[in-house]
Amino acid sequence: MSGEKILIVEDDKHISKLVKYNLDKAGYSCTTVITGEEGFEVLDKENIDLIILDVMLPKMDGFEVCRLIKQEDEYAGIPIIMLTARAEEIDRIVGLELGADDYLAKPFSPRELVLRVKAILKRASAQAQKSDVKEILSFEKLKVDIPRHKVMVNTKEIKLTAMEFDLLATLLKRRGRVQSREQLLNDVWGIEADVTTRTVDTHVKRLRQKLGRYGKYIETVRGYGYRFFEQE
Numbered sequence: 001m002s003g004e005k006i007l008i009v010e011d012d013k014h015i016s017k018l019v020k021y022n023l024d025k026a027g028y029s030c031t032t033v034i035t036g037e038e039g040f041e042v043l044d045k046e047n048i049d050l051i052i053l054d055v056m057l058p059k060m061d062g063f064e065v066c067r068l069i070k071q072e073d074e075y076a077g078i079p080i081i082m083l084t085a086r087a088e089e090i091d092r093i094v095g096l097e098l099g100a101d102d103y104l105a106k107p108f109s110p111r112e113l114v115l116r117v118k119a120i121l122k123r124a125s126a127q128a129q130k131s132d133v134k135e136i137l138s139f140e141k142l143k144v145d146i147p148r149h150k151v152m153v154n155t156k157e158i159k160l161t162a163m164e165f166d167l168l169a170t171l172l173k174r175r176g177r178v179q180s181r182e183q184l185l186n187d188v189w190g191i192e193a194d195v196t197t198r199t200v201d202t203h204v205k206r207l208r209q210k211l212g213r214y215g216k217y218i219e220t221v222r223g224y225g226y227r228f229f230e231q232e
Contacts, residue, residue, distance in 0.1 A: 036065035176230030
């Protein structure tokens with residue numbers, strides 16, 4: 001393990017210690033804080049590779065912290081896993097729409113959390129290793145620059161989260177081929193844990209909105225999954 005740095009933003013001391021213990025044991029370097037404000041102080045000082053973010057925080061809640069992080073170009077690419085004591089689907093959907101990469105409801109399995117962290121960081125590492133690969137996917141005026149991690153429509157850059165970018169790139173690479181929700185969960189999220197396929201639907205909805213007129217080219221195949229329109 002290369003000792004990637006993880007920021008844990010959690011005001012429950014017992015959960016914070018549990019998460020830190022398991023991630024430290026897995027070889028990661030963890031910093032813990034109890035408020036979003038303290039989290040931003042850490043982000044300003046350290047190079048953080050991933051954030052574990054609780055929803056129910058004092059002062060500024062996790063949703064607001066996530067929104068602000070994704071608005072900052074300097075931090076927007078940092079993956080976020082959100083934790084919540086509430087199991088309502090709407091909370092999970094809100095978190096994903098704000099740009100979170102994954103979501104776990106309390107009580108959760110520490111082993112599953114570690115597996116999800118590993119999967120997200122593995123994908124991020126794979127993207128970094130491709131930085132010298134000259135690969136640009138295009139469809140009409142839509143261009144996805146893999147090495148630079150940029151999406152352009154004409155000359156305008158479209159800001160996507162890491163998950164949205166990977167989802168769009170995967171669909172474009174397999175243009176015309178139907179991708180099941182389960183396959184997308186495995187290939188894009190990189191895990192086979194108990195993640196509801198609603199996660200895929202939420203990200204597709206958000207991606208369509210951000211792509212504007214090109215969003216319609218991500219077709220829903222009823223009862224199965226999605227595909228990117230084959231013909232220009």
